Amino acid sequence: MSNMSVNGQNHLVIDGVDTVDIVNKYGTPVNVYDISLIKQKISAFKEAFKNYENKTQVAYASKAFSSLALYEMLAKEDVSLDVVSGGELFLALKAGFPKERIHFHGNNKSYEELEAAISEQIGCIVIDNFYEIGMIKELTDKCDTKVDVLIRVTPGVEAHTHEYITTGQADSKFGFDLTSGQVETAIKQIKSIERINMIGLHAHIGSQIFEVDGYQVVIEKLISKAKEWKNAYNFDLDVLNVGGGFGIRYTDEDAPLPLEEYAKAIMSAVRKHAELNDMELPEIWIEPGRSIVGEAGTSLYTIGTQKTIPSIRKYVSVDGGMADNIRPALYQAEYTGVLANRVNEEEEEKVSIAGKACESGDMLIWDITLPQPDQNDILAVFSTGAYGYSMASNYNRLPRPAVVFVENGKDFLAIRRETVQDYLKLENSIENWK
């Protein structure tokens, strides 16, 4: 599905736009998003999940990457939106994203965040804990409105991925524990509140998952539990949200499954267990984040200094790093890339790409083979669209990069580069301390 090519000048081209032109126009570091690819991914998800008897809904997990322009674009696609903070909700509402298609997640939603969600009458709140039940009751009374909710369950299933990004195992900060009666207590409490309309269950087992069995085990567990709760508390499983987590390709080592395989595994498990438990087929919701925007993002950096340690390694430094992409430092995530201004050349060498932060762990790529890099060459790092910009920081007072959208040969500045002047908007001089 990639819309990348190399032009006659040996430059990397993304969806019809020469990356060297992007760098000349916007500078580096810059994160480029291939908007055609994002749209293709959304329709691929919808296609893969559509040919089943029960209804399905795709919600984009916008923690992976959010921006006003992205939300505006998604508002026009037939897709729902998962937000996890007042900030994401604010931006989505500013973008005119249809409120009824917004779902609100999080393990520590504040009273103010819940108030914003409830007063705006968004589509659904995913209740994570008992505190929220109380706050939502109070707020629906105060706003004289009703709200649809899902109950987030920690299913006790571990997906095979990095420890920091698994969430479904029993020992997790998220959701109601399935093994200790917490879900039953939550159901009873919620059932007794007139203005809270419980529509079903949610579980998310982790991220960057390449296997289908984790989803199937969760589906089996939750549907059989839902049957028990139907009998005991008249609980209706109208919606089963199986979360996100679908894996993507960062390097050639990653072999993501075709979306149809995830869909088939999920939907056949739902049908099988609904039949076994004599239940109606629930609506299935999914929440992909990384798999919508990850491969659509490319980071462009300018190469600066180099250091060669004879017979050990050549370090090649770029003008970004862990401040705009924390994933290698935090999860030992691996990336690959090319020299965007000289993609294919005969002479190549093995180098390691260092970021510019004052920290030894700020290495973007260990051991990559590239045409011999020079100062001012442009390095393109692939598949940086998810959890790159969205987890960016100002560590070392490095300004956040610009974000540029490209589509069919056109480019658009979606988020301008931060400047050091922007820092002053938040700062107060000691002179003002009287």
Ligand code: LLP
């Ligand atoms: N739904 C829920 C409830 C989630 O917690 C997440 C991700 C998603 C959906 C979307 O998952 P995805 O399809 O993007 O895998 N910063 C980490 C990933 C953290 C994921 C947090 N939750 C990383 O860079 O790998």
